[in-house]
Amino acid sequence: MRKLVLIVGAGLLLQLLLPHLPERPGLVLACVPIAAAGLYSAVGFRRQARAATGRIRGATMLGGVAGGLLGLAYALYAAEALGLPVGVAPDLFGVCAAVATVPAILLAAPPFPDRLALGTYLIDVTTVAGAIFASAWHFVLSPAAAHLPAGGQTSFVLTMLPEIVAATLALMLMSRTSGPHSLHLLAAGMALFAVASVGSVWTHAENLPWYSGGLGAAYLVGGLTVAVSSRNVIAPADPTGWRAFTSFWSTLSYLPTVLTLGCVALEYRVNGTPSAVLVWVVLGSSALALVRQFLNLLIVRRLRAELDHRAFHDPLTGLPNRAAFQRDATAALARGDAAVLLLDLDGFKQVNDTQGHAAGDAVLVSVAAGLGELLRTGAIAARLGGDEFAVLLPATDPETAAGTATRILGSGIRGTIGVSHAAEPGRALDEMLHEADVALYEAKAAGKGVVRVYGQGLPWGGGSSSVRPAAGSHKTNVLPLPGVE
Structure with a gap:
């Protein structure tokens, strides 16, 4: 000037x-x-x-x-x-x-x-x-x-x-x-x-x-x-x-x-x-x-x-973000029973530390693509941040939700999943996310790589049940670090 x-x-x-x-x-x-x-x-x-x-x-x-x-x-x-x-x-x-x-x-x-x-x-x-x-x-x-x-x-x-x-x-x-x-x-x-x-x-x-x-x-x-x-x-x-x-x-x-x-x-x-x-x-x-x-x-x-689109979608994976999941999942919960799945990737920090953030980004993109292929029509998948993903399954009972979560891990996605189920419409999403989060951390304490459903009345971990994918069900290890648990 x-x-x-x-x-x-x-x-x-x-x-x-x-x-x-x-x-x-x-x-x-x-x-x-x-x-x-x-x-x-x-x-x-x-x-x-x-x-x-x-x-x-x-x-x-x-x-x-x-x-x-x-x-x-x-x-x-x-x-x-x-x-x-x-x-x-x-x-x-x-x-x-x-x-x-x-x-x-x-x-x-x-x-x-x-x-x-x-x-x-x-x-x-x-x-x-x-x-x-x-x-x-x-x-x-x-x-x-x-x-x-x-x-x-x-x-x-x-x-x-x-x-x-x-x-x-x-x-x-x-x-x-x-x-x-x-x-x-x-x-x-x-x-x-x-x-x-x-x-x-x-x-x-x-x-x-x-x-x-x-x-x-x-x-x-x-x-x-x-x-x-x-x-x-x-x-x-x-x-x-x-x-x-x-x-x-x-x-x-x-x-x-x-x-x-x-x-x-x-x-x-x-x-x-x-x-x-x-x-x-x-x-x-x-x-x-x-x-x-x-x-x-x-x-x-x-x-x-x-x-x-930018306001409600994750720029890396293209999945809906936390704000979009809050909006769409709340509307789905108001219509009927549903289940919420929280997926946390195992060993993701080690991928970023040893192979770089570009490799970590590639993992996140691969996981997002895998979720899109596995989920049925009407399901809502979102990336909440970091290596944490959420899925809402409408009109789903606990057994079906656990089966879907097991199928996700069996597809090659190395992670741990916590599940929360709403038996009737009107449940608050924040409450369900809290329950799924509790189940997720209990599953990680049990050894990772498992699915835990909140509120099944089993004695371990304060009343949750766990499911581990069958041996040999991992087709491809999405995380490119063999042996990381």
Whole structure:
């Protein structure tokens, strides 16, 4: 932020000095730092590209090309101010710099989560580009183009289009990311050059000094911003797309449309009839806004569904989490008799300590998949946390629940299970989980690898019964540590 404040200060200082200098020294004073800034950014982006990969590598390489072309353009402008013949080369390099910025911005923008997000982005680009072009054409470009021959008008428009597209994409990149980073600042710098280029047409048409209206400051601030951009980092992509709806920057894409509406109102008040170009842009923007709003509703609905899924599911195993189990199991207990199983894996801590957490995660995923294959329809399996899993079996008697638990251990899952049974509807889930927990710890005290049902009236362990899977029933040891008990 401090650098940006200094850059703006330098631009204001230049703007104050230019009216007091002869034209040629003033042009040299403005162009030399911009040329140095462009070449400086080319080197900086090249260094960034060496450490980047994929899309970001391509974006930084193109950013370096844009910065280098910008530096060459203004070096030639400075040479022209000193009386050297340069022809149309500086204008050509400047346009090419804007053209190179377009794919750089597209590559730097976060990837789209789906086609709906891509559709809204294309609508925004079309709306913003149309608003910028209509306003610039009505107030600046059209009066200037009227003094050009027919062939010159076409080339004039084609020359300005890359500048307008670069400015549009700069606003759209800012609306989809948060905080300044390298391509973010590059886009902002090139957008300032686009604004200054359009403004220069106005100063030329009105026979005003080239720096009038603050254009001298705009050129220098744009060039120095491009230089600073090459020393920042690329912001991480947002995989959810939610940032595009919650960030402050998301409002930037609406500014050109709001300005166009203001232009229509002003034109109507002054002349009684707004420009046809502005009217058609407003009508087109309104139609696109309706389509965009419909797409936004679909995107928000999808994002809400994703957030709801994340809130009630374990991110590692994909099973329902404790909150989801509390909700669904409570509803099932209210409907009739049911059993709750608590599964605790045996030897899991040793897996994490000796083979690493990646191996432990693989065990948890395998156990979750095994539970999904073993349980009948209507059963609810969840991961409560750590290596503890819970299962609710609706409409189940104690013997069937014990049999299901025995079948789980017999499938190769090395663990211990405590079972609690509700004979009638309305039992509190917390009470049943407590009973299953008591049975679980009694089973572990009995030697692990067994199933214990709470409340069977047997003398061992305070009134619970235990079942151990039959010998040889373990098909595969899910925990990858032989001999761990």
